[in-house]
Amino acid sequence: MPGNDGLVIALLGAGRSSRFGREDKLLAMLGDRPLIAWAAQAGLGIPAAHHLLVSGPDARLAAACPGYVLLPNPHPEDGLASSLRIAAGAARGLGTTALLVLLADMPFVDAGHLAAMVTQWDRDGSQPLFSRRPGGPPQPPALFPAAFLPMIEALQGDRGARALAGDALIVETQADRMIDIDTPADLARAADYLRALDPGEQT
Template sequence: MVQVADVSAILLAAGTSNRFGAEDKLLAPLAGEPLALHAARRIVELLPKRRIAVCKDTDGALAQLLASNGFKIIVNPHPEHGLSQSLSCGIAEAALGREAAALICLADMPFVSTRHLRELLTRFDPRTAPAVASSNGNAAMPPALFSRALFDKLRNGEGDRGGKALLADAALVHADPDELLDIDRPDDLPAR
């Protein structure tokens, strides 16, 4: 187990959202609020030592929204290079701190509960479970928690796979598949 005060939480929010269309997916309304704000609020409720958001810029609406919720904004200058580029940017910032682990969350996963994030922290052990991932019963996926000892490997991933290789051996924390849904297309959003 790792204490929440010894965790950096990283919200990946710099994707290109190609499948969503022209609208900025992370600002699309869900239950009256921007989509990304749902995931951000679960992190805020968790109370980690540091909150980091990886965005496309520092002055756009999304970056300003996340900054106003206490996130340090880190810019991914090349979001077109995939999720691993955002992960690398976030982990580089987390590595500047002293926290024992980094919790990786995706801004397009609005239904993940704070309870589930706490379960990831509870399952973590730096020796026996240095990587802990969520599972919908079929696959290991984010949100995921990684020991500081894995930061260098996370920084060197490529494409949209990011930390996927490290998830292959991760300890798993199961959640209802609906909780782990991500929003890729406008049709994925519940009725507005």
């Protein structure tokens, strides 16, 4: 895939899972693997210079994401922006040309969608790219050219990088691919969805 030599992929998994209960939702099983492993696998499907995992101190999260370099987030209570700042700072230090951000609680984002984003970046590398389900708002996965990393490092709170979505390019995908998991009920629905898929689509 052209243009990937300077690409950094960051998987963000430092959320507090407050709506999930006492269990860390990212370690809850979905099918045959922990929830976080689904997004991690999609990220590994894209060749990149570096694959980074921003997460809390639980070593089990890193163990579920082989192929990723762990960047601990010491202050996950500061919201999503804290993880984005860590990822952007690391990517800038690595001399990246672009940062592709994935969220660890979105298990059905696939490598095909990520590849479409990278292809769009290869065509026009000047603007951020966001994903969108039909009729929905811009959301992660999102890709940021290196020029936007200082803006990400200045973000605050839990809004993430949507403040940069105003002039972003959009790559649409199926609504079901944008499912995110916040509660045990969400996880149960995701398991039902997984069982309904063709067996060839479950990996």
